[in-house]
Amino acid sequence: MAKTLPKTDAVIVGVGWAGGIIAAELGKQGLKVVGLERGKERGVKDYYVVHDELRYGIRYELMQDLSKETITFRNQGKERALPMRQLGSFLLGEGLGGSGVHWNGHTFRFLPYDFEIKSQTVKKYGEAKIKGLQVQDWGITYDELEPYFYEFEKAAGIGGEEGELGPKRANPFPNPPMKETPITARFKEAAKSLGMKPYHMPSGNMSQAYENQYGAKLAPCQYCAFCERFGCEYGAKADPTVAVIPFAKETGNVDIRNFANVTEIIHDGKKATGVRYVDVQTKEEFIQPAEMVILTSYVMNNTRLLLTSKLGRPYNPDTGSGVIGKNYCYQILPGSAGFFDEEQFNTFMGAGALGATVDDYNGDNFDHSDLGFIHGGSISLNQSGYRPIQYNMVPTDTPKWGSKFKENSIKYFTRALSIGTQGASMPVQHNYMDLDPSYKDAYGLPLLRLTYDFTEQDKNLYNYVGKITDKIMQEMGPAKINDRQQLEHYDIVPYQTTHNTGGVIMGAEPETSAVNNYLQMWDAENVFVIGASAFPHNGGYNPTGTVGALAYRAAEGIIKYSKEGGLLA
Amino acid sequence: MSEHEQKQESTMSRRRFIRNSGLVAGGLVGGGILGGLIGANMNKDGTATEENAHTNGHNQVAYQQSPLYFTNPEIFGILQAAVERIYPKDENGPGANDLDVPFFIDHQLAGSWGNNTREYMQGPFFPGSNFQGYQSPLKRHEVFDVGLVALQTYSNDKFNKPFAELEGEQQDEILTAFEEDKVELRGVTSRTFFNILRAATIEGVYADPAYAGNKNMEGWKMKDFPGHQMSYINQIESEKFVKIEPNSLHSYTK
Numbered sequence: 001m002a003k004t005l006p007k008t009d010a011v012i013v014g015v016g017w018a019g020g021i022i023a024a025e026l027g028k029q030g031l032k033v034v035g036l037e038r039g040k041e042r043g044v045k046d047y048y049v050v051h052d053e054l055r056y057g058i059r060y061e062l063m064q065d066l067s068k069e070t071i072t073f074r075n076q077g078k079e080r081a082l083p084m085r086q087l088g089s090f091l092l093g094e095g096l097g098g099s100g101v102h103w104n105g106h107t108f109r110f111l112p113y114d115f116e117i118k119s120q121t122v123k124k125y126g127e128a129k130i131k132g133l134q135v136q137d138w139g140i141t142y143d144e145l146e147p148y149f150y151e152f153e154k155a156a157g158i159g160g161e162e163g164e165l166g167p168k169r170a171n172p173f174p175n176p177p178m179k180e181t182p183i184t185a186r187f188k189e190a191a192k193s194l195g196m197k198p199y200h201m202p203s204g205n206m207s208q209a210y211e212n213q214y215g216a217k218l219a220p221c222q223y224c225a226f227c228e229r230f231g232c233e234y235g236a237k238a239d240p241t242v243a244v245i246p247f248a249k250e251t252g253n254v255d256i257r258n259f260a261n262v263t264e265i266i267h268d269g270k271k272a273t274g275v276r277y278v279d280v281q282t283k284e285e286f287i288q289p290a291e292m293v294i295l296t297s298y299v300m301n302n303t304r305l306l307l308t309s310k311l312g313r314p315y316n317p318d319t320g321s322g323v324i325g326k327n328y329c330y331q332i333l334p335g336s337a338g339f340f341d342e343e344q345f346n347t348f349m350g351a352g353a354l355g356a357t358v359d360d361y362n363g364d365n366f367d368h369s370d371l372g373f374i375h376g377g378s379i380s381l382n383q384s385g386y387r388p389i390q391y392n393m394v395p396t397d398t399p400k401w402g403s404k405f406k407e408n409s410i411k412y413f414t415r416a417l418s419i420g421t422q423g424a425s426m427p428v429q430h431n432y433m434d435l436d437p438s439y440k441d442a443y444g445l446p447l448l449r450l451t452y453d454f455t456e457q458d459k460n461l462y463n464y465v466g467k468i469t470d471k472i473m474q475e476m477g478p479a480k481i482n483d484r485q486q487l488e489h490y491d492i493v494p495y496q497t498t499h500n501t502g503g504v505i506m507g508a509e510p511e512t513s514a515v516n517n518y519l520q521m522w523d524a525e526n527v528f529v530i531g532a533s534a535f536p537h538n539g540g541y542n543p544t545g546t547v548g549a550l551a552y553r554a555a556e557g558i559i560k561y562s563k564e565g566g567l568l569a
Numbered sequence: 570m571s572e573h574e575q576k577q578e579s580t581m582s583r584r585r586f587i588r589n590s591g592l593v594a595g596g597l598v599g600g601g602i603l604g605g606l607i608g609a610n611m612n613k614d615g616t617a618t619e620e621n622a623h624t625n626g627h628n629q630v631a632y633q634q635s636p637l638y639f640t641n642p643e644i645f646g647i648l649q650a651a652v653e654r655i656y657p658k659d660e661n662g663p664g665a666n667d668l669d670v671p672f673f674i675d676h677q678l679a680g681s682w683g684n685n686t687r688e689y690m691q692g693p694f695f696p697g698s699n700f701q702g703y704q705s706p707l708k709r710h711e712v713f714d715v716g717l718v719a720l721q722t723y724s725n726d727k728f729n730k731p732f733a734e735l736e737g738e739q740q741d742e743i744l745t746a747f748e749e750d751k752v753e754l755r756g757v758t759s760r761t762f763f764n765i766l767r768a769a770t771i772e773g774v775y776a777d778p779a780y781a782g783n784k785n786m787e788g789w790k791m792k793d794f795p796g797h798q799m800s801y802i803n804q805i806e807s808e809k810f811v812k813i814e815p816n817s818l819h820s821y822t823k
Contacts, residue, residue, distance in 0.1 A: 048821070049818055049821055051796075051797035051798075051818065052777055052779075052797075052818055053775070053776065053777070054772060054776035054777065054780060058772060058776075059681075059682060060687075065687045066687060066688050066689045067685075067686060067687055067688055067689060067690065069689075070689040073701060073702075074698075074701070075698065075700055079698065080695060082695060082697045082701045082702075082704055083689045083691070083704075084689070084702060085685075085688050085689045085690065085702060085703050085704065086685075086688050086689075086702060086703050088702055179805055179806055180806065181805055181806055182806075182807075182808050220802070221802075222799065222800035222801065222802050223800065223801040223802050223805040224798060224799060224800055224801060225801065344793075344810040345810065346801075346804065346805070346807060346810060346811055348793075348794050348795065349801035349804060349805050349811075350801075350805075354805075386794075387794075388774075388775035388788065388789060388792050388794045389771060389772050389775045389776060392771065400748075400767065401654070401655040401656070401744075401767055401770075402654065402655065402657065402741065403657050403659050403661075406656055406657065406659065406661055407659075407661050409792075410661055410662075410791045410792050413792040413793065413794065414792070414793050414810065438693070439691065440691070489699075489700050490700065491699070491700040491702075492700060492701060492702045493700075493702045493703075
């Protein structure tokens with residue numbers, strides 16, 4: 001028998017960036033909050049011996065324990081989906097702070113074009129341009145979201161400089177950009193000589209000592225190069241366990257429970273009444289009643305919990321109707337690797353978000369009239385620091401093992417540079433998420449099933465932008481540039497990116513979206529679903545800046561709802 | 570006695586086994602077969618002595634040079650031979666064996682990674698497409714059990730010699746057949762086994778020496794990688810390449 005606990009104002013499912021922000025903002029207003037986090041408590045104190053590539057970078061110590069829960073995957077609806085038995089293509093988070101602990105800190109704002117992608121594309125190029133793409137406007141404009149972006153950037157201490165082709169800012173960045181290095185300067189010179197407009201990547205690694213609006217003190221980044229996949233032992237990375245969660249606790253209104261794995265949203269079809277959760281250590285079951293239920297588990301678990309709890313209308317890939325599980329998107333990642341025979345670079349030094357970026361081929365910043373795709377991507381050189389197990393960049397014709405591999409992987413460890421793209425990903429009817437019919441998690445609940453493959457739009461974007469990254473790399477002067485692999489089928493094994501999006505998308509109409517522009521569920525007004533799950537498509541940047549902005553927007557909505565009730569939009 | 574063991578008996582004398590393990594019989598004084606064969610260091614001339622079989626050159630006992638997973642010296646010898654072909658000793662520096670990669674792999678197989686403790690291992694199991702990833706019901710330590718024996722069997726069938734006794738090119742030919750998925754294994758594909766073996770070898774070359782490979786940080790030194798450093802804030806803007814003496818996790822505690 002589950003034990004029923006005293007009722008609270010709001011219960012939060014997942015305590016990472018989104019959950020931490022909601023907890024801090026609601027707690028500040030005097031609302032009583034229970035934060036349920038399936039993983040353990042953790043913070044700066046726990047990263048004393050963090051410079052261990054094998055443990056954190058290869059064995060993924062900070063990521064999700066798949067023995068308890070994973071997803072199943074197939075490329076096509078006619079295949080049998082099989083479990084993602086090992087982490088690979090993306091690295092799901094777990095534990096206090098979520099993936100906000102081990103992210104790199106690239107913090108962009110999505111472009112104005114993103115929020116009105118359908119109407120702007122159709123207006124400029126005609127209806128035929130979006131044929132086969134399930135794109136839709138987000139139900140909010142960039143200008144409406146601008147203040148919320150800034151609120152997140154202040155919380156996260158983002159350092160940067162405004163790009164000429166990026167979104168317009170009402171305020172400067174809270175911090176200056178990170179340092180210029182010979183590597184970032186080389187990229188900028190090359191891009192400039194090709195007529196592009198490079199700028200320093202906006203960074204969640206502190207460019208100086210910083211105190212945010214919650215009184216959290218962050219230390220200056222040391223450029224130690226153990227950032228992505230690692231926690232920061234200096235507290236120099238924008239990490240929810242440093243930036244927002246301590247404040248949330250200090251309000252006295254927020255009770256964060258670790259090892260609390262939520263298994264069900266309890267509801268009457270119109271409103272939620274609370275959640276059921278399991279203490280993963282003792283296996284005891286609890287019911288936490290709440291006035292409001294707030295899902296903050298990025299993408300996968302936001303979607304899965306709604307589906308297993310039978311809340312909202314599940315998406316049907318045959319008809320395109322329904323909304324929960326709709327518009328799963330990923331990211332398209334063309335890039336170029338250059339090999340410099342005569343020069344040696346300090347490639348092992350760096351910071352997660354140390355880099356330089358161009359937006360010349362992002363969004364609708366270039367003419368798509370004669371191109372077989374829409375959108376594009378931000379192109380960057382990111383000096384996050386090479387580590388010796390993960391980075392074995394070798395020229396294309398090098399064997400995968402043996403003496404020649406050894407020679408080249410050693411030589412080019414400090415002599416190879418790469419340029420990458422965060423390419424936008426457009427939704428199509430047959431890329432989606434639902435529940436797997438046979439595989440279960442440790443609590444007997446169905447796993448989330450992902451059906452996803454790359455499309456013609458993706459391949460055309462990849463090939464076009466790839467030629468641009470080659471041009472920039474060529475201009476940087478390497479002895480050779482690697483042939484780029486063809487983009488064929490999506491493969492769940494090699495690491496690509498953890499920028500999964502969609503499943504509980506936002507919009508202006510309940511017919512085509514799951515949540516409104518406060519991320520409030522159309523079908524259950526006291527349920528808010530926050531994360532990249534709300535993205536109707538994925539843009540040409542890393543998603544966290546936009547997730548953060550939406551979290552602040554949602555916090556405002558939740559506070560309003562707690563006073564007035566009803567649908568907010 | 571299994572069919573496999575019988576084959577061994579007929580093709581491999583104890584004396585050759587010892588030679589193939591890189592030791593002369595004299596090196597075994599004082600050690601059991603396991604203690605002597607698995608976990609011995611060699612002098613430059615390839616001989617082992619009681620003293621250096623148990624030290625790592627610092628007059629300090631290298632306690633980590635002991636098997637925690639493998640129990641059979643012959644199987645361990647196959648692993649030693651295979652990793653050396655993947656990461657050979659050459660003019661660029663030490664190879665996998667000099668760096669103690671076999672001990673790294675041995676220890677990894679004995680622990681969480683070898684037992685897939687943080688991975689989804691529930692059935693049902695199906696082979697899957699090329700894009701669905703690892704679908705074997707075997708745990709990694711079982712994959713090594715199956716794969717290493719298969720290297721031996723394949724070698725005996727094709728060259729009438731155990732794997733460790735072959736010429737380098739012959740060993741490469743066999744490893745390539747495994748890599749190209751041309752060998753039938755039980756419960757796992759030969760390509761999957763090869764890919765895990767290759768990945769584990771590279772990990773053993775470059776993981777922190779705390780894990781028993783990357784001996785004396787020699788793997789890092791080849792790549793000019795300085796290991797664990799607290800800060801590069803004063804060097805990150807340097808136009809010149811900066812050579813830094815490497816540090817390991819051990820420096821946290823010493």
